[in-house]
Amino acid sequence: EKRRRAMQLSKAGLDVPEELSLFKKNSDQKGVPVPENSEAAPEACPVKLVQAAKLCHPGSERKNHESDAVKPNIGIGVSILDQKTEETNDDADILAHQSILKQKTEKTNDDDDILVHPKVRSSVPSCSGVEIDMQDKEPQQGEAAVQECFNSPIVVHVSRPHEVEKARRDLPIIMMEQEIMEAIYENSVVILCGETGCGKTTQVPQFLYEAGFGTSNRADRKGMIGITQPRRVAVLATSKRVSYELGLKLGKEVGFQVRHDKKVGNNCSIKFMTDGILLREVQSDFLLKHYSVIILDEAHERSLNTDILIGMLSRVIKARKFVYADQQKQIRSGMKIDPADMVSQLKVVLMSATLQLKDFISNRRLFDVIPPAVEVPTRQFPVTVHFAKRTHDDYLAQAYKKVLSIHKSLPPGGILVFVTGQREVDYLCKKLQRASKRQSGKKPEMVGDEDGSRPEIEEKEIFEAYDIDRTEPEHQDDIFSSYGEDETDDEVNVASSDAETESEMDTDSDEEDSVAHETAEEDGPVLSFLKGAESSSVLKASFKAISGQPETAEEASNATIAEKSGPSASRARLRVLPLYAMLPASQQLRVFHGIPEGERLVVVATNVAETSLTIPGITYVVDTGKEKVKNYDHATGMASYEVQWISKASASQRAGRAGRTGPGHCYRLYSGAAYSKDDLFPEFTEPEIKKMPVEGIVLMLKSMNIDK
Numbered sequence: 001e002k003r004r005r006a007m008q009l010s011k012a013g014l015d016v017p018e019e020l021s022l023f024k025k026n027s028d029q030k031g032v033p034v035p036e037n038s039e040a041a042p043e044a045c046p047v048k049l050v051q052a053a054k055l056c057h058p059g060s061e062r063k064n065h066e067s068d069a070v071k072p073n074i075g076i077g078v079s080i081l082d083q084k085t086e087e088t089n090d091d092a093d094i095l096a097h098q099s100i101l102k103q104k105t106e107k108t109n110d111d112d113d114i115l116v117h118p119k120v121r122s123s124v125p126s127c128s129g130v131e132i133d134m135q136d137k138e139p140q141q142g143e144a145a146v147q148e149c150f151n152s153p154i155v156v157h158v159s160r161p162h163e164v165e166k167a168r169r170d171l172p173i174i175m176m177e178q179e180i181m182e183a184i185y186e187n188s189v190v191i192l193c194g195e196t197g198c199g200k201t202t203q204v205p206q207f208l209y210e211a212g213f214g215t216s217n218r219a220d221r222k223g224m225i226g227i228t229q230p231r232r233v234a235v236l237a238t239s240k241r242v243s244y245e246l247g248l249k250l251g252k253e254v255g256f257q258v259r260h261d262k263k264v265g266n267n268c269s270i271k272f273m274t275d276g277i278l279l280r281e282v283q284s285d286f287l288l289k290h291y292s293v294i295i296l297d298e299a300h301e302r303s304l305n306t307d308i309l310i311g312m313l314s315r316v317i318k319a320r321k322f323v324y325a326d327q328q329k330q331i332r333s334g335m336k337i338d339p340a341d342m343v344s345q346l347k348v349v350l351m352s353a354t355l356q357l358k359d360f361i362s363n364r365r366l367f368d369v370i371p372p373a374v375e376v377p378t379r380q381f382p383v384t385v386h387f388a389k390r391t392h393d394d395y396l397a398q399a400y401k402k403v404l405s406i407h408k409s410l411p412p413g414g415i416l417v418f419v420t421g422q423r424e425v426d427y428l429c430k431k432l433q434r435a436s437k438r439q440s441g442k443k444p445e446m447v448g449d450e451d452g453s454r455p456e457i458e459e460k461e462i463f464e465a466y467d468i469d470r471t472e473p474e475h476q477d478d479i480f481s482s483y484g485e486d487e488t489d490d491e492v493n494v495a496s497s498d499a500e501t502e503s504e505m506d507t508d509s510d511e512e513d514s515v516a517h518e519t520a521e522e523d524g525p526v527l528s529f530l531k532g533a534e535s536s537s538v539l540k541a542s543f544k545a546i547s548g549q550p551e552t553a554e555e556a557s558n559a560t561i562a563e564k565s566g567p568s569a570s571r572a573r574l575r576v577l578p579l580y581a582m583l584p585a586s587q588q589l590r591v592f593h594g595i596p597e598g599e600r601l602v603v604v605a606t607n608v609a610e611t612s613l614t615i616p617g618i619t620y621v622v623d624t625g626k627e628k629v630k631n632y633d634h635a636t637g638m639a640s641y642e643v644q645w646i647s648k649a650s651a652s653q654r655a656g657r658a659g660r661t662g663p664g665h666c667y668r669l670y671s672g673a674a675y676s677k678d679d680l681f682p683e684f685t686e687p688e689i690k691k692m693p694v695e696g697i698v699l700m701l702k703s704m705n706i707d708k
């Protein structure tokens with residue numbers, strides 16, 4: 001809080017009072033202030049900070065900075081500081097160096113483990129993986145050398161685009177870099193909870209990269225930084241963003257892997273992947289030797305893949321510690337180990353905006369030591385949440401109406417609409433496109449047909465939207481059928497509950513809607529409006545209402561927002577784009593490409609857009625509050641898809657999509673009263689592992705050679 005206020009004051013050009021000051025006088029350096037916190041340094045001289053500290057850069061980038069590169073890392077901190085202090089009188093430079101040194105030379109628990117006994121005269125692997133011959137050194141010197149080696153700071157040079165450098169400084173997580181990195185240095189597992197949009201997904205991999213993780217320069221940080229996402233589109237989008245922010249090439253230093261698509265260079269430092277990919281990797285290499293850090297993003301979703309991964313990683317950490325200690329013992333006894341076989345200790349970071357912490361920290365079988373939780377409590381931009389007065393069953397019609405109402409009366413800004421499945425997406429896209437055509441050709445407030453009449457709502461369209469096909473045979477999905485599917489694929493399918501979450505692995509998504517429909521026959525209230533002609537008339541009526549009824553209270557509220565934010569863009573055409581899991585990647589990525597001036601972007605998405613994504617320009621979110629999930633009948637072992645209310649955690653993620661690149665608004669198409677009921681909107685989604693029949697999970701673990 002102190003730092004935040006100091007930052008605010010200094011950004012506003014005001015004097016920072018002594019008690020809030022980020023700097024304290026250092027008695028050793030006459031007149032040179034030393035930053036109390038590392039984040040002061042980026043504020044002071046963001047680029048010089050890394051450049052000045054000399055470079056240890058992996059891969060091709062290293063060549064560009066060869067003259068700066070310091071090959072062995074031993075003693076790097078001291079020598080650089082001395083050298084630079086002589087070279088420059090620039091206080092900012094010195095400030096930056098000291099900041100780095102202070103941060104990077106913090107002694108860590110891990111460092112304790114790698115002390116070499118003073119009496120041992122042997123070769124040990126250096127930070128760079130090259131053996132240091134210690135034969136000619138005095139024991140104490142050898143110890144000091146090794147100690148320095150692992151304690152020595154390493155700073156990887158990064159050339160970020162100017163606008164990224166500027167935007168980064170306002171991200172709340174940047175102020176927490178030191179706390180986060182210290183927690184990671186000192187613990188095997190760290191939980192990181194941060195508000196949506198605070199910068200977890202894009203920045204934490206960068207913190208690690210800049211600290212030397214993912215490079216081959218240091219044995220203790222050797223191995224890639226792996227980041228898992230529950231969804232393919234998030235993998236593609238975030239890897240692209242991070243490579244852009246770091247000024248690196250996508251597919252080289254920053255890579256990604258999803259099913260059927262892999263772009264990972266030989267010198268890859270940061271790898272984004274779906275959780276299924278990592279599960280597959282852990283089966284073939286239990287130690288995950290290629291990784292120094294694994295970040296599990298969106299851990300709150302508690303998907304089966306993520307939960308199994310957490311369990312597996314808790315074991316991998318122990319196994320790596322064991323192998324690591326053994327290797328250290330061998331080194332101490334004079335044995336040589338091939339640098340390629342050397343392992344470091346594995347770090348695991350669990351990240352989420354809304355995590356039920358007690359599930360993780362109270363489970364002593366999972367983690368021997370309670371993992372620390374670092375919290376980033378603020379988001380960058382505010383999001384105003386608006387609840388509907390009443391909760392309607394016909395959420396699709398309400399969504400349509402809301403989008404047009406926003407378009408009609410609110411200032412420019414993209415709209416992101418959440419519905420439950422592919423068919424709903426396609427249907428709503430079509431409807432909105434038609435409405436837009438009509439609207440752009442006529443007076444802006446007209447939603448009716450060209451002749452001025454109200455748009456005719458065809459029964460056929462409604463049936464199409466909900467895939468109401470009375471002739472379709474009843475279909476249920478056997479949960480075990482997907483385990484064996486596509487054996488050759490390099491991604492594990494653990495029969496996820498939500499086809500929209502994992503559908504890149506599912507082959508049955510086309511059946512989802514029909515399954516939903518069939519199950520609705522028994523499930524009554526949730527989908528009762530989908531039943532045949534009766535339901536179609538309800539929808540028909542609601543669509544008619546869309547174009548006919550005055551939007552009294554809503555228009556009044558919109559008018560207030562419009563007054564504050566400027567004129568509407570109602571004459572603009574709508575650029576309506578779908579986003580769902582089964583859409584080919586190239587089409588998924590269209591939402592990130594920007595749109596011609598004068599158009600308004602509308603993205604109609606399933607819950608694939610719920611987490612991790614920043615769709616540039618999205619200012620308004622329309623949340624139907626519904627999602628389609630796979631539920632299991634424990635008696636029969638069969639699964640079926642149902643449309644149900646989302647959890648509060650999901651609702652908050654959805655709202656978060658509006659405040660990414662500026663302040664936003666989230667329109668919830670359900671009432672505040674409904675939202676407050678825990679039986680309708682639970683705090684968290686029930687972990688999938690609790691819903692699934694245990695046999696399938698056991699079989700899968702057995703197939704991974706895990707007996708207990």
Ligand SMILES: Nc1ncnc2c1ncn2[C@@H]1O[C@H](COP(=O)(O)OP(=O)(O)OP(=O)(O)O)[C@@H](O)[C@H]1O
Nearest residue numbers: 196197198199200201202203241353612614660661
């Ligand atoms: N593609 C992008 N274009 C523009 N800005 C972006 C982009 N991706 C990220 N950002 C900026 O970085 C911020 C942080 O994004 P990031 O995904 O790291 O947040 P997060 O804390 O992981 O959020 P979430 O919990 O929703 O995943 C965004 O709010 C946005 O300002």
